[in-house]
Amino acid sequence: EEIEVLYEIDSTNEFLKRNYKSFHDGAIVVAIKQTAGKGRMGRSWYSPEGGLWYSVLFKPKIHINLHVYTKIFSIAIVEVLRKLKIKAYIKWPNDIYYNGKKLCGILSEAVSVNDRVVAIIVGIGLNVNNDIPEELKNVAVSIKDILRKKVKITYLLDSINKHAWNILVNYRNETENITKLWKKYLVPREGDVLKVKVDDEIVEGKVLKISDDILYVDVGGKVIGVQSIHQLVE
Template identity: 75%
Template sequence: MIGEELEVLYEVDSTNEFLKRNYRSFHDGAVVVAIKQTAGKGRFGRTWYSPEGGLWYSVLFKPKVHIGLHVYTKIFSVSIAEVLKKLKVKVTIKWPNDIYYEGKKLAGILAEAISENNRVVAIVVGVGINVNNNIPDELKDIGISLSQILKKKVKITYLLDEINKYAWHLLVTYRNEPENITKLWKKYLYPKEGAQIKFKHEGEVLEGTILKISDEAMYIDVGGKVHVVQSIHELVE
């Protein structure tokens, strides 16, 4: 199960970093929650603003059979989307790992592997959700919190429990069928395969059709030539 072992820290640099440093001391499925993080992490080492009032936590997995990092990312992004749907909050997954509400970032997931002697011994999945925390003025155009959307405070423990329960359900059900996790993930993806999209390439903005979305890249057709986009930051809103 996820969360049978739970540790709450008032302040930490990053729950992912904490578990990576201390993974030997925790069991499979352990959860570490921070009231606030001083160095929250996003993809490619980017910082994630994570003050008191949000849900910042990481889950440790010690799988006997290795499952790709992207499967964990998809499981938790789908779980967040499904739990928020119960709250009547309709979100999309912005490829590959961010949760958006009406064009603003609400949550993100970061899965990382821990290796010893070139062998993966553990996986850490970090989840960050803007819940009751205030969004600073400089981020209000790009970020939003759940309490802003619902016009009321949200019980953080409810979100934590429900997301983890749903993630465990998906993991147990589909751990040997990653293609079915991908189908669920693509249901929430925006933009979707077949959509028109603009992206930056060698200093100019191009527009094309998304042919395929994989774990690592978007394949975009521009006038018969296929371009490969590997970062969300190459996309143009």
Template identity: 45%
Template sequence: MIGEKIIWVATLPSTNDFLKENWHRLPHGTIVVAESQTSGRGRYNRYWYSPEGGLWFSILFKPRKQIKPTFFTKICCVAIVKALSFFEIDTKIKWPNDVYYKDKKLAGILSESVFEESTLKVVVVGIGLNVNNDIPKELKDKATSLREISTKDYDLKTTLKIILKYINQLLRRYLNKPEALTRVWKGLLIQKEGQQITFKLGDDIKTGKIFKIEDEKMILTVDDQQIQVSSLEILEP
């Protein structure tokens, strides 16, 4: 069961790093929550602003069978969308793993894996959800929080409990049929097949059409050629 053991601390450099450093002595399903992070990070190793008031936590998954690490990322993405729906907040997933309210980022997910001799031992999924925290002025046009959306404060422990409830439900439902989870995840994406997007790939900014969204990659048509990408930064829409 995810969340049977919860470690709640005032501050950490990074909840993901804590679990990666201590996974040997912690059970599957352990949660570590930091009221603030000093070195939180998101995709592309970017700094993740993590002050008091937000929900910053990581989950330790120790798979009993070989399964793609992205399965756990999708579980957490879908669970957050469902939990926010419980609060009557309608969100979508920006490919592959950011949660958006309208055109602003509300939550981000960073998954990291530990392998030993090519065997997957651990998947750590870090989740950053803007709850009651203030959004810095320089991010106001890109990010939002639950408090900003609904003009009320949320209890962090209750919010975490609801997210974990959905994670456990989804794990029970989809652990043996990950392809069905992928269909659910695709249905919640902002980006759709056939849609034109502008994106950053390396140092280049390009425009292309989404040909197909697969389990771990996106196939794009760019300048009459197809390219496959597992990671890129979508700029538009």
């Protein structure tokens, strides 16, 4: 197992994008803190000391959809957290939540050369022992706040990776089963009634079907494809 620990870096995802050639399949890069942590959709990810900020590199020999990697890590994280008695769940499409607040985000990226995927980078940001800034306390939470004690970051890193690796080798060719497991922990569920934003208006709808990147919602008999999490209203 190849683990590189960096004290400070812009972003572990960016670091691996620049340096993937020097690392093996399965290599892990952890940062104590990131100075330019990245979230999805161009957002920034606040990464002070105390959190678990890392990326895993895959150099796939066969093509596996990026969503599959994200799902595997989402499942692994939820199951490791549940072992710690934290009832975490996956908030569609790929955040880990606890009690309506974000605990962890995942950013998976592919590096292609001449249309061929040469590297997959799965970036994980888990709030562990870090303080959540005042302005984010309504939307984010850390493990320390849930359990009221600090948890060893190395324990989490190790358990998540071992578990993800097991899921990956057991299900490699059965992505439907990964999706099934993912849906077990997913919120919303098919059939749930929720609020979505359509043309700046908030309306109620029923979830008909959930795919990796689209939520099909029935709004008064009309089916709407919800693409971004911003369209989901709490």
